[in-house]
Amino acid sequence: MADYYITKILIPLNQHRAVAEEKPILIVNIDPSRVGVLVGARGEIKRKLENAFRVKLKINSSKGEVLVYAVDKISPLNLLKLRNIIQAIGYGFSPEKAFLLANEDYMLDVIDLKEKAKHRADMKRIKARIIGEDGRARRNLEELTEAHISVGDRYIAILGTYEQVRLARQAIEMLIKGRMHATVYKYIKREKRKYMFHT
Numbered sequence: 001m002a003d004y005y006i007t008k009i010l011i012p013l014n015q016h017r018a019v020a021e022e023k024p025i026l027i028v029n030i031d032p033s034r035v036g037v038l039v040g041a042r043g044e045i046k047r048k049l050e051n052a053f054r055v056k057l058k059i060n061s062s063k064g065e066v067l068v069y070a071v072d073k074i075s076p077l078n079l080l081k082l083r084n085i086i087q088a089i090g091y092g093f094s095p096e097k098a099f100l101l102a103n104e105d106y107m108l109d110v111i112d113l114k115e116k117a118k119h120r121a122d123m124k125r126i127k128a129r130i131i132g133e134d135g136r137a138r139r140n141l142e143e144l145t146e147a148h149i150s151v152g153d154r155y156i157a158i159l160g161t162y163e164q165v166r167l168a169r170q171a172i173e174m175l176i177k178g179r180m181h182a183t184v185y186k187y188i189k190r191e192k193r194k195y196m197f198h199t
Contacts (some may be wrong), residue, residue, distance in 0.1 A: 030090025032064035091157035092150035
């Protein structure tokens with residue numbers, strides 16, 4: 001993945017106490033073009049994150065570097081939730097969708113297209129298959145799997161519950177391998193029926 005998707009957790013995950021504000025507890029690097037979305041109009045999204053997780057965010061707009069400082073106790077689970085929300089916004093999801101990751105039932109998964117494509121033209125082909133004409137294929141995948149899907153330059157990010165993400169990733173992998181869209185849609189419907197039967 002690109003360097004701006006690297007994340008560093010700078011405190012042990014079993015440490016629950018707040019640390020001095022001058023020392024960041026987490027560094028998340030996102031695409032600099034997404035910094036404006038992370039901050040929000042008049043800083044609305046940044047403040048929402050700070051208030052929800054009792055942290056202070058310092059953001060380097062040119063580098064896309066997000067430094068997280070604790071202002072109160074923060075659990076390892078909440079630290080990971082915060083990281084996932086910031087990453088999801090960086091991967092192209094709206095703040096509204098990214099905040100779903102505050103719920104423990106939701107997760108974020110990312111497919112690295114550099115590992116799937118043989119060359120640049122192949123990557124373009126893969127993205128075209130996932131997006132479809134006028135975005136129709138992606139909309140169909142989202143509607144059928146109920147997951148949220150974001151297609152970037154070199155990645156495909158998936159946000160949803162475990163089952164939604166599992167199904168969406170499998171469907172996308174099938175499309176990458178060249179399976180017909182109709183075949184993939186039938187597979188999704190069949191898998192959803194099996195899942196509903198067993199739950």
